Amino acid sequence: MARVYNFNPGPAALPLEVLQEAQADLVDYKGSGMSILEASHRGKEYGAIHDEAVATIKKLLGLGDDHAVLFLQGGASGQFAMVPMNLLGEGQSADYVNSGAWASKAVKEAKLIGKVNVIADTGKDIPTRLPDPAALKFTPGAAYVHITSNETIAGTQWKTFPKTDAPLVADMSSDILSRPFEASRFGLIYAGAQKNLGPAGVTLVIIRKDLAERVSEKVPVIFRYKTHIEDNSLYNTPPCFAIYLVALVARWVVKNGGLQGMSKRNADKAAKLYAAIDASGFYKGTAVKEFRSDMNVTFRLPSEALEEAFVKEASGRGLKGLKGHRSVGGVRASIYNAFPPEGVDALVAFMKEFQQKNG
Ligand SMILES: *Cc1c(COP(=O)(O)O)cnc(C)c1O
Numbered sequence: 001m002a003r004v005y006n007f008n009p010g011p012a013a014l015p016l017e018v019l020q021e022a023q024a025d026l027v028d029y030k031g032s033g034m035s036i037l038e039a040s041h042r043g044k045e046y047g048a049i050h051d052e053a054v055a056t057i058k059k060l061l062g063l064g065d066d067h068a069v070l071f072l073q074g075g076a077s078g079q080f081a082m083v084p085m086n087l088l089g090e091g092q093s094a095d096y097v098n099s100g101a102w103a104s105k106a107v108k109e110a111k112l113i114g115k116v117n118v119i120a121d122t123g124k125d126i127p128t129r130l131p132d133p134a135a136l137k138f139t140p141g142a143a144y145v146h147i148t149s150n151e152t153i154a155g156t157q158w159k160t161f162p163k164t165d166a167p168l169v170a171d172m173s174s175d176i177l178s179r180p181f182e183a184s185r186f187g188l189i190y191a192g193a194q195k196n197l198g199p200a201g202v203t204l205v206i207i208r209k210d211l212a213e214r215v216s217e218k219v220p221v222i223f224r225y226k227t228h229i230e231d232n233s234l235y236n237t238p239p240c241f242a243i244y245l246v247a248l249v250a251r252w253v254v255k256n257g258g259l260q261g262m263s264k265r266n267a268d269k270a271a272k273l274y275a276a277i278d279a280s281g282f283y284k285g286t287a288v289k290e291f292r293s294d295m296n297v298t299f300r301l302p303s304e305a306l307e308e309a310f311v312k313e314a315s316g317r318g319l320k321g322l323k324g325h326r327s328v329g330g331v332r333a334s335i336y337n338a339f340p341p342e343g344v345d346a347l348v349a350f351m352k353e354f355q356q357k358n359g
Helices: 016-024 044-060 075-087 101-113 209-214 225-230 240-255 258-280 304-316 341-358
Strands: 067-072 093-098 115-121 145-148 168-171 188-192 203-208 296-300 331-334
Touching: 016 240, 044 067, 044 240, 067 075, 067 209, 067 225, 075 101, 075 168, 075 188, 075 203, 075 209, 075 225, 093 101, 101 115, 101 145, 101 168, 203 209, 203 225, 209 225, 240 258, 258 296, 258 341, 304 331, 304 341
Parallel strands: 093 115, 093 145, 145 168, 168 188
Antiparallel strands: 067 203, 188 203, 296 331
């Protein structure tokens, strides 16, 4: 079997053990005589998986009964709209931090629903950076404050989260479960699964239950958090197989030291790559050091031609998916939870060799 090192930004690498377990159980799930792909979402086999996925995520994040864990569809992009549809009432405004490409999409959607105050804007800054969380000026009476915990394209990550009076809402698509943080302090967290949680097709939403009561009767039932809380995300058919994989990935996170374990694994991987970049005098990191992401390591080479050659040659060596996002160019190594440390060692070795030949 030839597995490559998969640096894709999302959908992204999954733990090999998880894929193997899913493979072993694919045709006959635990003696049920059918695949979980074919099972009823109301049946006991699927029900047990669904509840395990919810319970494991709650436990990993230290959440109590005030918060609900939901599995929805429509991706993080769907949440850009669903958050204001539910939380931004008539005559209210919401505070948004524009930290880059993803945050600005969230802003754009929210503006279609209500009044948005962009309270800090680092979206176009080069080198890429984030605002100082302690220096943010919030709007009194804001319905909520929205941030993007990790800007997947820019390669920036909040190291500490702002303290807010209004409920704090975060798009954590590209760093959920990658490190410990005080999740109970958040009003709402959402994440497309395809980076750190599982395959594409399911979106994790964590919401403080009382906030779901804000929704207007004019919002269609399917787009209300309240609906999905009341029905444990089984109001309509959920993406069962994707949620099953999320359950397996969450189990894998627990087995590998929980969020502390993930944090150490991720910090070690990222530190090795940033050290190689900084020591090279050839590669140049694109993010201001204090905001560097442990998930998406972005860097440039001396020319676009060299970047193209780098990505191509790396691919030929089984180091796949290193091309930077089309909007910014450069190189991006996405090294989410499941990405193996050996893959980072292989990339560092390749970087040295490429520099020797081309530097
Ligand atoms: C990938 C990503 C998204 C978009 O997710 P979809 O599930 O494709 O809608 C949104 N926000 C961030 C931070 C992302 O990394």
